[in-house]
Amino acid sequence: KLRGKPGQEMFAPLPKNRILISNPFENTGVDFAGPLYVLDENDEQRKSYLMLLTCAATHAVHLELVLDLSTESCIRAFRRFISRRGVPITLFSDNAKTFKRASLELSKLYENLHNEEGGFWERLIKTVKDCLKFALGKSRVNIDELQTILTEIEATVNARPLTYIDNDKDNLSILSPSSFLLKCESQCVLPEVQTNLKRETVLQRWKERQRILSKFWKKWSTDYLQQLRTAHVNSWNPQTKMFNVGDIVLLHDQNAPRLSWKMVRINQVYPGRDNRIRACEVQLPNRILLRRPVQLLYPL
Numbered sequence: 001k002l003r004g005k006p007g008q009e010m011f012a013p014l015p016k017n018r019i020l021i022s023n024p025f026e027n028t029g030v031d032f033a034g035p036l037y038v039l040d041e042n043d044e045q046r047k048s049y050l051m052l053l054t055c056a057a058t059h060a061v062h063l064e065l066v067l068d069l070s071t072e073s074c075i076r077a078f079r080r081f082i083s084r085r086g087v088p089i090t091l092f093s094d095n096a097k098t099f100k101r102a103s104l105e106l107s108k109l110y111e112n113l114h115n116e117e118g119g120f121w122e123r124l125i126k127t128v129k130d131c132l133k134f135a136l137g138k139s140r141v142n143i144d145e146l147q148t149i150l151t152e153i154e155a156t157v158n159a160r161p162l163t164y165i166d167n168d169k170d171n172l173s174i175l176s177p178s179s180f181l182l183k184c185e186s187q188c189v190l191p192e193v194q195t196n197l198k199r200e201t202v203l204q205r206w207k208e209r210q211r212i213l214s215k216f217w218k219k220w221s222t223d224y225l226q227q228l229r230t231a232h233v234n235s236w237n238p239q240t241k242m243f244n245v246g247d248i249v250l251l252h253d254q255n256a257p258r259l260s261w262k263m264v265r266i267n268q269v270y271p272g273r274d275n276r277i278r279a280c281e282v283q284l285p286n287r288i289l290l291r292r293p294v295q296l297l298y299p300l
Contacts, residue, residue: 009217012054024055024057024058024085024177024180024181025053025055025062025085025088026055026056026058026086026088027056027057027088027089027090027092028053028054028055028090028091028092029053029054029056029091029093029125030051030052030053030054030078030091030092031051031052031070031125032049032050032051032052032066033049033050033125033129033135034050035048035049036049036050036146038141038142038146038198039140039141039142039143040142042212048065048066048067048068048146049061049065049066049067050063050064050066050070050129050132051064051065051081052125052128052151053075053081053085054125055177055180056092058175058177058180058181059159059162059177060158060180060181061128061154061157061177062085062148062154062196062203063123063151063153063154064078064080064180065076065077065143065147065150066079067076067143084107132153135153135212136212139208139212141208141212145208149212157177158177158178158181159176159178160176161176162176162177166255171298229282242277243269243277243280243294243299244266244269245266245267245268245269246265246266247265247266248263248265249262249263249264249266249298249299250297250298251263251264251282251284251290251292251296251297251298252262252295252296252297252298261298262284262285264283264284264285264290264297265282266280266281266282267281267282267283267289268281269281270291277294278293279292279294280292280294281299282297
């Protein structure tokens with residue numbers, strides 16, 4: 001129970017929508033982050049949320065601010081997205097209740113709506129969430145300022161280097177998501193602070209936005225860009241035990257010590273496109289059924 005290792009499987013082959021030539025955001029992953037706190041018209045704090053949409057092919061991101069998690073807000077944010085980026089051919093989401101309720105409305109726009117546990121956008125979105133939370137901290141910004149910050153963060157993230165176009169040491173042109181969105185190099189360098197402005201309040205708010213953006217970029221540089229220096233290593237062990245219906249396993253719980261993890265029974269297994277088991281339906285002692293990836297299941 002103390003030394004068991006989580007389930008592992010070899011990495012699945014990349015799906016076609018990640019390797020075929022396509023327009024940006026033809027295949028899109030969507031997720032929510034938050035809450036983010038903003039000041040309303042009465043200078044009181046209220047919750048807001050962030051819709052993050054990621055292109056499967058170019059890894060470009062699109063950020064939309066929503067004021068609540070209602071289906072109507074989700075649909076409005078998605079309509080703003082497609083007005084600027086076009087209608088995706090395929091939309092991938094997790095199983096959040098907001099997306100489940102919105103799926104009926106979204107199906108009127110196009111047919112392919114896929115629910116998945118995690119996906120190609122998961123790591124990128126997690127990094128954006130963590131960096132944004134770190135950058136904002138307890139800053140007091142209004143809705144208009146937060147929308148401006150998110151738009152500039154979107155441009156900053158989309159300017160990140162994916163690879164070099166060639167190996168010529170005199171011409172190391174960088175390929176970034178913005179290269180596909182703007183068809184040219186992204187010019188998202190922020191202007192320097194002008195100290196001769198007369199309105200001190202405006203200048204103070206402007207400096208605060210610059211501080212938040214600078215803080216976000218520093219955190220982003222350490223959390224995401226560092227990943228570009230790390231080689232992708234397939235640590236799958238072919239001797240790893242396969243999961244079968246009826247097996248008793250430990251269910252990982254990040255909020256409890258290992259000795260307190262629940263023992264659960266596997267009721268059903270879910271293979272991926274390559275027929276390897278990627279997730280299992282498990283039954284808790286109270287008979288509640290959950291679907292969990294094999295990485296959270298520890299064979300006994």
